[in-house]
Amino acid sequence: MTRSVPDQSLGPAWAILELLARGIVDDSERQMVRNLLLSETLDWGELLEQALRHKMLPMLAHHVISVGLRFDVPATIYQHLESTLEWNRLQIEVFRRETVRVAQALGAHGIHFVVTKGMTFESTLYGGLGTRHMNDIDFMIAPRDRDTVMSVMQALGYRPFFDWAKDARREEISSRLNRDHLPKLAREIDQPGTRKINIDIANSLTWTKSPFDVPVEEALANPVAQPVPGMPGVSLPCFRPTYQFLFTVLHLFREAWLQKFVDFGTDVGLMKFGDVLRLIDQNHDELTNGELLRIAEIHNVIHPVAWVLRHLDETFQTRTQKLFALEKYGDEELLASQMQSSAYVRASGQSMRERLQSKTRGAVRPAEPAHRGS
Amino acid sequence: MDDITTQFEECLRRHLRSAKPNPINYDVELVQLGLDSMTAVAVLLDMEKTFGIRFPDDMLVEGTFRTAGRLKEAVQKLREQQAS
Numbered sequence: 001m002t003r004s005v006p007d008q009s010l011g012p013a014w015a016i017l018e019l020l021a022r023g024i025v026d027d028s029e030r031q032m033v034r035n036l037l038l039s040e041t042l043d044w045g046e047l048l049e050q051a052l053r054h055k056m057l058p059m060l061a062h063h064v065i066s067v068g069l070r071f072d073v074p075a076t077i078y079q080h081l082e083s084t085l086e087w088n089r090l091q092i093e094v095f096r097r098e099t100v101r102v103a104q105a106l107g108a109h110g111i112h113f114v115v116t117k118g119m120t121f122e123s124t125l126y127g128g129l130g131t132r133h134m135n136d137i138d139f140m141i142a143p144r145d146r147d148t149v150m151s152v153m154q155a156l157g158y159r160p161f162f163d164w165a166k167d168a169r170r171e172e173i174s175s176r177l178n179r180d181h182l183p184k185l186a187r188e189i190d191q192p193g194t195r196k197i198n199i200d201i202a203n204s205l206t207w208t209k210s211p212f213d214v215p216v217e218e219a220l221a222n223p224v225a226q227p228v229p230g231m232p233g234v235s236l237p238c239f240r241p242t243y244q245f246l247f248t249v250l251h252l253f254r255e256a257w258l259q260k261f262v263d264f265g266t267d268v269g270l271m272k273f274g275d276v277l278r279l280i281d282q283n284h285d286e287l288t289n290g291e292l293l294r295i296a297e298i299h300n301v302i303h304p305v306a307w308v309l310r311h312l313d314e315t316f317q318t319r320t321q322k323l324f325a326l327e328k329y330g331d332e333e334l335l336a337s338q339m340q341s342s343a344y345v346r347a348s349g350q351s352m353r354e355r356l357q358s359k360t361r362g363a364v365r366p367a368e369p370a371h372r373g374s
Numbered sequence: 375m376d377d378i379t380t381q382f383e384e385c386l387r388r389h390l391r392s393a394k395p396n397p398i399n400y401d402v403e404l405v406q407l408g409l410d411s412m413t414a415v416a417v418l419l420d421m422e423k424t425f426g427i428r429f430p431d432d433m434l435v436e437g438t439f440r441t442a443g444r445l446k447e448a449v450q451k452l453r454e455q456q457a458s
Binding site for chain 2: 167169170173174176177178208209258260340341342343
């Protein structure tokens with residue numbers, strides 16, 4: 001894939017984060033980031049805030065440290081970045097051990113499952129450097145196993161909790177009615193720096209009664225075994241690349257379109273678009289051999305996939321829509337016509353890039369959904 | 375108990391676009407008035423706030439709000455339980 005120089009119209013801080021999100025592949029890009037970090041117009045406050053908002057602070061920390069900017073960055077900021085990276089690595093270690101513990105318990109009960117998102121990406125897409133931020137541990141199971149899995153999790157010390165949401169009661173009702181996930185689960189631990197482990201268990205690649213979905217049972221078939229860094233001989237089941245890609249893209253689509261994620265401030269993020277780019281880079285041949293398109297067509301998810309790729313391309317100046325021959329798909333009006341509920345985000349008139357950079361996303365609520373435009 | 379019809383219908387109309395201009399038919403499935411699994415959350419939450427009730431877990435199922443009639447019955451039942 002041809003990699004262009006990022007558009008710097010949104011300032012050096014944003015350009016740095018876009019470069020880091022898509023992954024630094026060679027010395028010229030490393031130098032580009034270095035130059036931006038040393039730019040006189042760089043606003044460190046803005047860079048740190050946006051890195052936090054996009055869960056990229058450990059990634060930024062790793063880069064600042066690895067390119068040797070110790071004496072070029074304000075000392076207190078450098079020290080904070082060092083400890084952020086160290087803490088993230090410790091947390092990943094804790095999460096990794098817990099993922100294995102939960103996986104072994106699920107396996108012992110004959111549950112078909114995969115580990116998803118951050119835990120798998122950290123070692124496959126981010127080189128196991130401890131730079132991928134993660135809030136929780138994610139699993140995917142089949143709907144038929146919901147009750148058994150809940151029992152297993154409770155036996156492991158996990159309890160449902162809802163106070164992560166601004167409106168806990170809303171979330172509680174939602175989790176009862178929308179059975180695409182188990183309620184979020186938490187377990188308190190006695191670990192310095194990490195007092196609680198949160199686990200999110202999905203049983204759908206999208207959401208309840210979504211007009212777009214890929215059957216979970218199909219996606220769970222033939223998982224790949226992913227070695228666990230630092231634990232010789234131990235592996236975790238993960239989606240094979242085609243379904244990993246579909247899930248990642250559809251998950252991004254879900255977070256982009258459901259208003260509740262905007263309200264929580266957890267909708268689209270730069271890092272998640274970066275995950276998609278890295279998946280494509282790493283699994284180019286398998287993702288472009290035709291199977292992905294066939295599955296997307298069979299399950300009517302071709303428009304959501306194309307919509308995400310279009311916004312990915314607009315944000316990162318990539319050409320993934322063309323790569324997958326999806327230029328004629330992903331029309332926003334068409335998607336909006338299939339998602340008329342007030343639960344969906346209405347058009348803001350912003351580009352995805354502007355939306356990503358915006359710090360007031362929840363405030364953008366135009367009056368009429370009929371005015372939705374791309 | 376007081377007649378809750380006015381408040382109940384106002385509550386529905388706040389969330390269901392198709393219910394806004396017309397009299398509410400209590401026998402029609404709410405999905406035909408624009409209810410989906412996500413707006414259902416908003417409707418139930420609003421009902422709880424409006425009437426000072428709390429739906430127990432076993433009532434947080436689709437059958438509770440299949441029609442306006444079923445939902446109104448559930449709200450009335452919870453109000454009565456709370457009053458007694």
